[in-house]
Amino acid sequence: MKRIHVALVTLVVLAGLILGLMAYVRSHGFSARAEPSAAEAFVARKVRSFAVPRKAREAVNPIAASPEVLSTAMAHFADHCATCHANDGSGDTAIGKGLSPKAPDMRLAETQNLTDGEIYYIIHNGIRFTGMPAFGEDKGDLPDKDSWELVHFIRHLPKITEDEILAMKKMNPRSPTELAEEEQIRRFLAGEDIPPEEQIHHRH
Amino acid sequence: MYKRFIAAFAAFVLSAVLVHAHGTATHITGTITAIEGDHIQIKDQAGKPVMVMLGKTTKYLKSEKASTKAELKVGTRVVIDAQMDKKMNMYAAEEVRIGVTEAAKAK
Numbered sequence: 001m002k003r004i005h006v007a008l009v010t011l012v013v014l015a016g017l018i019l020g021l022m023a024y025v026r027s028h029g030f031s032a033r034a035e036p037s038a039a040e041a042f043v044a045r046k047v048r049s050f051a052v053p054r055k056a057r058e059a060v061n062p063i064a065a066s067p068e069v070l071s072t073a074m075a076h077f078a079d080h081c082a083t084c085h086a087n088d089g090s091g092d093t094a095i096g097k098g099l100s101p102k103a104p105d106m107r108l109a110e111t112q113n114l115t116d117g118e119i120y121y122i123i124h125n126g127i128r129f130t131g132m133p134a135f136g137e138d139k140g141d142l143p144d145k146d147s148w149e150l151v152h153f154i155r156h157l158p159k160i161t162e163d164e165i166l167a168m169k170k171m172n173p174r175s176p177t178e179l180a181e182e183e184q185i186r187r188f189l190a191g192e193d194i195p196p197e198e199q200i201h202h203r204h
Numbered sequence: 205m206y207k208r209f210i211a212a213f214a215a216f217v218l219s220a221v222l223v224h225a226h227g228t229a230t231h232i233t234g235t236i237t238a239i240e241g242d243h244i245q246i247k248d249q250a251g252k253p254v255m256v257m258l259g260k261t262t263k264y265l266k267s268e269k270a271s272t273k274a275e276l277k278v279g280t281r282v283v284i285d286a287q288m289d290k291k292m293n294m295y296a297a298e299e300v301r302i303g304v305t306e307a308a309k310a311k
Contacts, residue, residue, distance in 0.1 A: 185301065190303065
């Protein structure tokens with residue numbers, strides 16, 4: 001009798017959850033434009049933290065910080081990460097702002113207060129159901145050098161300089177159209193007149 | 205395993221589908237025709253006037269190096285990365301790339 005009672009309560013709770021979820025989806029749709037509510041963000045962060053194994057959270061960066069490591073990681077970030085996270089880590093890009101949840105401002109405490117191990121774990125494994133993919137090869141317990149180097153760069157983001165951001169701009173991936181547009185901009189700024197039929201108008 | 209299952213389920217319940225949206229960022233290419241405080245007027249390459257707001261966060265670049273608003277003068281060629289500010293119904297500059305002035309070009 002007690003088992004039937006437990007099963008019934010479980011079913012009612014599950015049905016309530018499903019109905020609640022359906023009502024939420026119907027009222028909010030699937031648009032990624034809306035900011036997640038404070039409660040949603042809080043719970044999601046807690047779940048993410050809970051999902052990182054303690055051993056991974058406490059892992060120490062096996063790569064010592066140096067100007068060379070920072071330079072390599074900066075180039076890597078500009079090429080692989082900046083499309084969503086922006087060169088300065090602000091997340092202020094067309095894609096970063098359009099994600100749900102939006103790409104975080106990694107210069108802020110929310111990211112900087114994570115342990116090195118947590119940052120590494122997120123880069124290496126990604127975060128399911130968000131725009132964050134897993135990077136680097138899965139080598140079991142062997143460290144993923146590129147991701148550990150990126151941890152150093154992420155720690156550097158709060159004090160990144162304008163000159164560094166400018167240098168990164170040259171390393172960002174570009175489509176042939178964007179490259180052609182850049183060349184046209186260079187010619188225009190140097191004083192050349194670009195015939196209307198040649199003008200490229202690329203929108204982001 | 206159980207923890208991971210709970211985490212994955214909770215994440216599923218809380219997450220929306222990954223999509224990416226296109227913003228309203230655009231390049232404005234032209235020559236400055238007027239400077240009024242925090243606004244500049246540009247004559248774009250099609251000859252149309254475009255008003256652009258300059259903000260505290262606007263970045264300025266000249267010859268791929270950081271520059272300042274003081275470099276902007278009437279007749280200067282600029283390429284502006286801007287977002288449409290829907291409230292003001294005007295473009296807000298994010299980055300201004302500064303080129304030659306028409307006077308310098310004529311020399």
